Each structure stands twice: as structure tokens, then as C-alpha cells.
Amino acid sequence: MDEDASEVGNDGFEVVPAVDVKDGEVVQLVQGERGTEKTYGDPVEAARKWVEAGAESLHLIDLDGAFEGERENGDAIDAVVDAVDVPTQLGGGIRTAEDAVELLERGVDRVILGTAAVENPEIVAEISEEYPDSVVVSLDAKDGEVVVEGWTEGVGISPVEAAERYEGLGAAAILFTNVDVEGKLEGVAAEPVRELVEATEIPVVASGGVATLEDVRALEDAGAAAVVVGSALYEGQFSLAEATDVVGS
DSSP states (O other): OOTTSOOTTSSSOEEEEEEEEETTEEEEOSTTOTTOOEEOOOHHHHHHHHHHTTOSOEEEEEHHHHHHSSOOOHHHHHHHHHHOOSOEEEESSOOSHHHHHHHHHHTOSEEEESHHHHHOTHHHHHHHHHSTTOEEEEEEEETTEEEETTTTEEOSOOHHHHHHHHHHTTOSEEEEEETTTTTSOSOOOHHHHHHHHHHOSSOEEEESOOOSHHHHHHHHHTTOSEEEEOHHHHTTSSOHHHHHHHTTO
């Protein structure tokens, strides 16, 4: 962890590589569905690769934790946090304030809460009161509805309604994943991102569907503070340097 480095979404538009971990390996899923994963090797090697390529922060997800409801790849995640000197944000299987605080004290810069925040919104305020600017609320959406439990259950609320709620509870940022396009490498849907940006004063970090440099630019134009990119980088659709260069151009 680098105490002097900027946090995700706080210093202009940022391209953030994803390091999603399943069974101790980096993977990418299509629309979050088990059995669709493609593996990309050791998490520490991937993390170091992205930092060496210029990443200013990393997006870490314990996918087994997201599906099972408790963290399953703690050792692999700890190894990544120890290996890099840029800020990290971590999600997947964080269900209690105690879980979040343990991770923040361990060296993670921000925790990403999805299911826990939906089931107990006050957890955002509880953690934020003790650790300001440390909670990112993950709003994953299918067909315009927020979904939880590894993208398997709808909760009957729109991303905009949810974002307004969590902003009031002290969330530092919103991570918005459009599951309809996630992992397909077929392009982004910029309008839902724009709607969120217009509805809230806190940064919106976009995720899902990025396939081209034009997608990166579209999300920047929509007002996102940052974009998380996974499959496109791992598959070599473009390099991190190319994505960074296109920002603001």
C-alpha cells in the first residue's frame, strides 16, 4: 500500500486493472456466471505486471467470496497487497463491519461492499465513521435492477435510488457494474453511468463491457471518475498505456 498515492476516483479519470481471483488464480467471467471463467495465472504476477505498466491503483475481487458469502482467497489477496505499492480496493465476501475493518487495518485502502450494504445499509455509515473515505458501494445491475449474491438475486431497487441512499450514508464512491455487458467484450452502455453521475455527488467508477479504447473514452465522457478494465487488458485488446493515453484526448 502506498499512503501517498491517490485513491481511485480522486485524481482525474483513471483506468484501473482488475485482478479477480478464483481458486487462487486470476480469472475473468462472462456476466459473472460460474463455468465461464478464463484463467490468467498468478494474482501477484498479474498485479505486478499492471503496476509496472503504469497502474495507479488496483481493483481486487475475491470471486469465491462473492459467490459463497465469505472470503475464500485471503492468502492470495494478502500476497497482492504486500507485493504492490499502489492503492487497492477489495471486494467479495465482505459481509460485516468487522471484516471490513480487519482488511483496512491489514493494508487494503478501500473495501467494496455489495450484498452487505444492500442487506444492512447502516454498515456503510458504521465503517465510514471510523475510517472515512474507505467504503466503495458496489451497485451491480441487470436490466436496470440492482443484483446481489454474486449477481444472482434482484433486490427491487434501481442503481440511482441505491446510489442516493449510500451517498447519504457516507460512501466514498459507487462502483457500478453493468452485468448485461460484463465480460462480453462487446462494448459499454454509457447512459446508465451518466444517469448515476448526474444523480450523485460522489465519484462513480464504471465496470463492465469495455472492449475498445472508444469504450474507455465513452465512460469518461459519461462522467465516470474511473473505469475498471479486466478482459480487454488480459486479452490484449489494448494496453494499459494506450487506455491511459486516450483519456482526456
